[in-house]
Amino acid sequence: MPRSTCLAAMPWQAIESPSLPLGLLRACCAAEGLPVPRAYHGGLRLTEFLMTATDGELGAADYTDVAENGLFHGLGDWVFTGVLHDDPDFGVTALDDYLTRHSVDVERARKIRPYAAEFVELAAAEILDGAPDTVGFSTTFMQNVPSLAVARRIKQLAPEVAIVFGGGNCDGDMGIALHRNYRFVDYVVRGEGEVAFPALLRALEGEVPFADVPGLCWWDGDTRRVNATQRHPVPPGRIPVPDFDDWFAHLDASPVRSHVEPxxxxxxxxxxxxxxxxxxxxxxxxxxxxxxxxxxxxxxxxxxxxxxxxxxxxxxxxxxxxxxxxxxxxxxxxxxxxxxxxxxxxxxxxxxxxxxxxxxxxxxxxxxxxxxxxxxxxxxxxxxxxxxxxxxxxxxxxxxxxxxxxxxxxxxxxxxxxxxxxxxxxxxxxxxxxxxxxxxxxxxLLERFSPYYDNPALGFPERSSADLYAHVYRLPEAEKADLVYLFDTPDRGLSEAEAAELVALVHAWHDLYPDSYLRRLDEDGAVVLQDRRVGWPHEDVVIEDPDLVAAYRELEQGRTLPALLRRLGDAGRHPDPDDLRAWLDALLSRGLVFAEADGYLALATTAAPVKVG
Missing domain, CATH: 3.20.20.70 (Aldolase class I)
Structure with missing residues (x-):
């Protein structure tokens, strides 16, 4: 009888959309003549669980806040790290210490964390309820610790079940480190799964050697093996149409449906x-x-x-x-x-x-x-x-x-x-x-796989795993250095004091944008700049001189003064260069053009779109 497989996408997969990796792997198995794996949508289940456990106090908005805003602070992993480490207090003090250096809103993560242990029990039981022989976890960004916590519990409850990890968090050295540090993970697939995952399922059936599965980390008795990754990327023709049927069926029957637009x-x-x-x-x-x-x-x-x-x-x-x-x-x-x-x-x-x-x-x-x-x-x-x-x-x-x-x-x-x-x-x-x-x-941030990471000579020779991982993993630095995606380095370029004005102006930009527009209108051969930007005079700036109207049209493409004069000359127009420069300076001082590296760009849009503040 063919092996039964369950694929799991744990939090913090977005609850408004299905997991593409699960959809692809389900379709790959069908195309290979293998049984289509059952899918477990952990993000939806956690949201449903929170809605029930808190009588609606916590729900879709709280889940989405952590999923969308917690990534660069490890908050989603932090919610589950106490369960993974069998220590309800693990990471709490480290997060408090982290917050002394970073301004982060952790209120929703703190509210969700007390429910993590019960949810892990629920997820493990629901996954095992289908009696799978294999459970595969797709993990990217903050899915690592939730997946590890559930995988560990499944292994405790059903040691015979094969645990497989794959996804972005398993690429390169990260997958090797994950397999090395978490013995309850039987297999890690590094790289694209369209070829490797069906091959692994056949290896589990005894049809092919594990050594032939590209990118696989596996245990040969007590010996850890690491296979070479696939030599060539998966061609587009091997990438199937994803199968999302089960996710949409789950969402349609879920109380979460009234809170999201799929x-x-x-x-x-x-x-x-x-x-x-x-x-x-x-x-x-x-x-x-x-x-x-x-x-x-x-x-x-x-x-x-x-x-x-x-x-x-x-x-x-x-x-x-x-x-x-x-x-x-x-x-x-x-x-x-x-x-x-x-x-x-x-x-x-x-x-x-x-x-x-x-x-x-x-x-x-x-x-x-x-x-x-x-x-x-x-x-x-x-x-x-x-x-x-x-x-x-x-x-x-x-x-x-x-x-x-x-x-x-x-x-x-x-x-x-x-x-x-x-x-x-x-x-x-x-x-x-x-x-x-x-x-x-x-x-x-220094990201693994970036040129700045791969070549320290480019400016970041000193690096260590980002301090957010102190409240996520109980591992020595040498192991975290292989496992994680983000790294801390001494600051380069602008100091924080030098960047303060930029940061403040970006905040102000957010506040001003909903009520501002600068629109270009054409009226009887003239150009009218209708200025309604907050902080600027609300007036209509009229350009009537034919030479300047033609010049403004050229500025919509972005021109240096020499290029502008050349383009106007080609059109039979020859304004005085000093007058034209004075006009450009006037537009610049009025905020009607943007200037950089000797170039000028007209800033008015051709429409005033509807804005949602």
Missing amino acids: KLVVETARGCWWGEAHHCTFCGLNGTLMEFRSKSPDRVLDELAHLVSRHQVLDVITVDNIIDNNYFRTVLPRIAELGWDLRVHYELKSNLKPAEIEVLRRAGVAHVQPGIESLVSPVLKMMDKGVSGLRNVRSLRDCESNGLTVSWNWLYGFPGETAAEYADVVRQLPALCHLQPPSAAGRI
């Missing part, structure tokens, strides 16, 4: 085409799998149509680290032709062209994450982003004109950056209050 999770590409040639110095998100691979346009359309029609959900989150640029000509126009009322999220490069933003809008892409990271060109060069600060501002402006929601963070703390390089840009931030602000301005 979203589909799709994957149209893996890896990063920019990172293959220019790995952003701070980024570790692709792990050991940088090679870019994208699905064919037909495959993307078929998969999207299948999932949308099957689950009747129009909100779609693509998990790609970067969009395939060919999709602007192939996939997105075809989605627009379908006439669906989709709301799609995509990550992409920030040097967007107006025509590309229009294609995104027509296809129903409502939310983008363009990897802006900064508006300071010398710092962007240190990141190897391949874009200027002025171009990033242009993308913010054009996304605002087209009603696209933009998510981005302002990063500082790069080796070699100076306060002087920030000064001109920081001084102009109040003029940008009508454009979408960064979520926050914060110091970069």
Whole structure:
């Protein structure tokens, strides 16, 4: 009789969307002729459990707060670490010490933690209720400790059950360290699971040797074995359409359903085409799998149509680290032709062209994450982003004109950056209050797999596991150094005192944005700049001179003064250079253009989109 398998996605998987790894592995097993694993949706179950145990005092909002805001402080892992270590007080003092150095709201995590032990018992019992021979845990970011706590309890209750771990937290040395430190974990799959996981299930059936499963960490008696990872990345054709049926069935029957709007999770590409040639110095998100691979346009359309029609959900989150640029000509126009009322999220490069933003809008892409990271060109060069600060501002402006929601963070703390390089840009931030602000301005973290991590000579030779892990793991530093994703280093670049003005202005930007707009109107050959930004004179600035109207149009692309004069000359216009410079200086002092590195960019949008404060 074939082995029975249960796959588990423990907290803190988002409760508004299914686990893509579980959906993919279920589909892989079906394609391989293996029994389709049962799925256990630990995030939904914890939310349901909290709603019942507290008579509604704790629920979806509390879960989501920890899931979305606790990552860089280890709060989700902290909730469960006392259970993992059989010590209700473990991590409490360490967290208190951590809070003396970091301003973090931990109220919701503190309220949830007393229920962790009972939930672990519940989850272990419910998983075992299906009598699985194998239980696989998919773990990324804050899923490690909850998964380990439940896996440990399953092993205590049913020692014969094979425990398997895989996912982003198991990539490279992290998977080896996890297997080495937690003996109740029988197998760890490092790397992509589409090939390795079905191979492991066949090995458990005795059909193939464990030594042939790519990337597998396993126990050969008392000897720990580590197999080489798969030589080539999984090609797009081997990535199946995920099976989310069980998640939607669970959600539809759950009291959580009335608290969330479900979203589909799709994957149209893996890896990063920019990172293959220019790995952003701070980024570790692709792990050991940088090679870019994208699905064919037909495959993307078929998969999207299948999932949308099957689950009747129009909100779609693509998990790609970067969009395939060919999709602007192939996939997105075809989605627009379908006439669906989709709301799609995509990550992409920030040097967007107006025509590309229009294609995104027509296809129903409502939310983008363009990897802006900064508006300071010398710092962007240190990141190897391949874009200027002025171009990033242009993308913010054009996304605002087209009603696209933009998510981005302002990063500082790069080796070699100076306060002087920030000064001109920081001084102009109040003029940008009508454009979408960064979520926050914060110091970069040293991430495993990033160039800064892999090459200490780039500026971070001293490192240790981030201090957040002191309230998460009871392990020596040498083991944490292999297990964790984030590291502490001495500060580089801006000091905290030097960054204080930037941080304060970003906070102010958030406050001003909902009530601000700066819009360009065309009236009888003139350009009218309708300024309604908070903190600036509310007036209509009228540009009537034909030479200046033409100059303003050129500034919408971003031009240096020499380039502006050349473009105007090509059009048969020859304004006096000194007069033109004086006009540019007047626009700059009035906050109507952004200037950096001798370039000028018009800041007015072509629309005043509806804003939600």
